[in-house]
Amino acid sequence: MLIDFLPILLHVVVAVGFATVVLVLNIALGRAGKRTKIKDTAYECGVIPEPGPQPRFSVKFYLVAMLFILFDIEVVFMYPWAVVYRDYIAQHGMLIFWSMLSFVIILLFGYAYAVKKGALEWGR
C-alpha cells in the first residue's frame, strides 16, 4: 500500500533537495564580504530609509482567488468520478457520463458569464 506513494516521496525529496542545494550554493558562492544590519539597508542618498506605508493590493487578486476556489471545488467532484468511471459504466451504465456532463455544463455557463462580465480581464 505504502509503496504506492513512492513517487510522491521522490517528488518531495527532489523539491526539498533542489531548494536546499540552491540555497547552500547561494550562500557558499555569493557571500563576498561581512554582512551587518547597516549594510543590508537600502541606500537612500545618505538618508536613513523609512519603511513605506502598507502597499495596497487590488481587489482583483481576491476576485481571481475566489473564482479559483469555486472551480477547485468542481475538481473535487471530478476526482471520485475519474476513479470509478469504468467500474460504474460496467455496473450501472452511462448515467455517470451524463451526470458529470450536465454538472460541467452548468458550471460552463458560470464561466461564460464570468468571462463576458470581464471578471478575468486584468487591465480594466
Place this chain on the structure above:
Amino acid sequence: MEVALFWIFAALMLGFGAAVIFLKSPVSSALSLVVSFLGLAALFLLLDAFFIGIIQVLVYAGAVMVLFLFIIMLLDLKTERARKINLPAMIGGLMVVVGFVALLVKLLPSFDIAKPALARPVNDVASVGMLLFSDYNLPFQVIGVLLLVATVGVVLLSRKELK
C-alpha cells in the same frame, strides 16, 4: 514503517500548527497553516481515508491561498506584528485545551486501540464515487447550480466596476 510515518507527520502537523499561533507575522502563520494541513492530509492517507486526504490538499490549499490574500489586503501587517499577548484570552484558550484533553482522557480508554476499525481496507474514493453518481445524483446537480450562483455572486460583489 507506518507507525514511524505517523509520528513524523503528526509532529509536522503539530509543530506547524503551533507555529501558526506563535509566529508574529500573519503571512508566516498562513504558510505554516498550509504545511500543517499537508501533515494532516498525510495522516488521513495513512488511515486509508484517501478521499478526505485529497480533499484536504485540494480545498484547503486553495482556501488558505485566499486567506493569504485576504491577510495581505486587509490586515495591517505591522500592527499585527506589534500585537501584545492578551492574558484573559490566553487563560480562556488554555481552559478550552484543558477541557478538551480531559474529555479525551475520559473517552480514550473506551476505544480498543489494538483492534483495527475496519476489518479490511475500503476503497473510500470508489464508494463515494459510486454513491455520488447514482443515489446522490440529484443533490450533486444542485451543487452545480450552487457553484454557478456562487460564481455570479463573486463577480457581482467583488468586480471593481460592473459591466
Place this chain on the structure above:
Amino acid sequence: MIVPYALEISVVCVGIFLLMVDAFLKTDKTTIAWTGVVVLLAIFGLTFALGPMPKGVIPEAFYVLDPTALFFKRFLLLATVLTLILSIDYSPVYQKFVPAAVPQAGLGEFFTLPVFACAGMMFMVSANDFIMIFVALELVTITFYVLVASMRKNQGSLEAGVKYLILGALSTGFLVYGITWLYGITGYTSLDGIQSVLPRVPEQYQPSVLFGLGLVLVALGFKVAAVPFQFWVPDVYQGAPTPVTAYLSVASKAAGFVVLLRVLEPFVTTPTFQVKVFGILTILAAVTLILGNLAAMSQQNLKRLLAYSSIAHAGYLLVAVASLSAPGAKVAIGFYLGGYLLMTFLAFLVLLNVAKVSGGDDIRDFNGLGKRSPVLALALLISMLSLAGLPFTIGFLGKFFIFEAALASGQYVLVVLGAITVACGFYYYLKVVMAMYWQPPAPSATNIQVSPFGQFLIALLVLAIIIFGIFPQPILGALTHL
C-alpha cells in the same frame, strides 16, 4: 414519463437562460425581468398539469411531490414573480448604489438571482432527506447572501450582507452538526428512514437524538426568524434592497417552515419524543410571540417594524407547529403563509413606491400619505389591518385557523398569549395608519405617482386580501389534502 422534478429543472433553466441573456445580449435589462415574470407564470400554470405523486412512483428517495410540496411550489413561484415585479420598480434606486461601468450594470444579476433562489426553495419544500435539505438550503442562502449585499455603495446593504453571511454560516454549522448526530444514532439521513428507526432508539441514546434535533431546530429557527435566533432579522431586513427584504420575509420563511414540518414529522409521531418536542416548540412559540410583538412597538422605521412583525408572524406560525397534533394545523400554516404573502408584498410595494419619492422608509416619511396619495394610503391601510388581524381580512382568518388548531390540541397558554400579542400588534400597525391619516405631510412632500401596472398589482393584492378574507374556500380547497 415526466420527471418529478421537472418544475425545478425548468426554473433552473430559466435562470441560466436569463443569465446568458444578461451576459451576451445588449437588451434593456428590464426585459430580463419581464421575461422571467412571464416564464415563471407559465411554469406556475404547468404545476396544475402535474398532480401530486405518491411516494413509490418517484425513484429518488430525496424528493417528494406531495400536496404540501405542490402547494408551496406554487406559493414560491408567485412570490418570485411578485419579487421580480417589485425589483423592476426598485431598479432606479438599485442602480444608484451599484458601481457601474455601463448603464444598467448589475441589474441583470439582480433580476436573475431570485430565480435561482426560487429553484432552491422549490427543492427545499420537496426535500425528504437531510442531504437534500442541506444542499437546497445552501443554494438558497448563498443566493440571498449575494442579493442582500448587492447594493455595494450602500453601507446598510453591506452591513446586512456581512451580518447575514456570518450568522447564516453559523446556523449552517449547527444544521450540519445536528444532522451528524441524528445520522450517528439512527443510521439514516432520509427522514423516512429516521421515522422507521426512531421508535426503536434505546433509552440511553434518546438524549442524543434530542440534542441532534435541537441543533437542527436552531438552524431552522434561524431561517424562519424564531426567537432567540432572530438577531439578524432587523438589520438584514432594513439594509437589504426592499424587494429582497420582501422575498426573504415571505419565501424564505415559508420554505423554512415546510422543512421544519418535514423534519418534525418523524419526531412528533413517535410517542417517546412527542411530549418533549412539543414542549420545546411551545416555549419557542411563546418567546417568539412575546419578543417579536413587544420589540415591534417601539420601532420608528417601517422596514424595521415589518422585520419585527415578521418575527411576530413566525411566532403565530410556531403556535400552529406546536399544535401539530391537531388535524387542522397544517392547513392553518398553509393558509396563514398564503395570506402573509399577499399582505407583506402589498406593504412592501407601497413602501417601495413611497420611499422612492420620500427618500426614506421611516414611519414619518408616511406622514399625510392619505392626502399625498389616497390610493397608496388605502392599500397600506388594508395591508396593516390585515397584518394586525382585523376581521374580514385574510390576516384575521389566518390567525383564526391557527388559534382553532391550538385550542383543538390543548395549547391554551399559547392561545391566551396569542390573543394578548394580537392586541399589541394593533398598536404598532395602527401607528403607521395614524401617521398616514392624522399627521400633516412634510412641507417638502410631493404627491406620488404609481405606474399603471403598479396600480393594477396593488388593486389585485387588495382585492385578494379582502375576498379571501371573506371567502377563503379557494385557498382552503387547495389545502385540503395537506
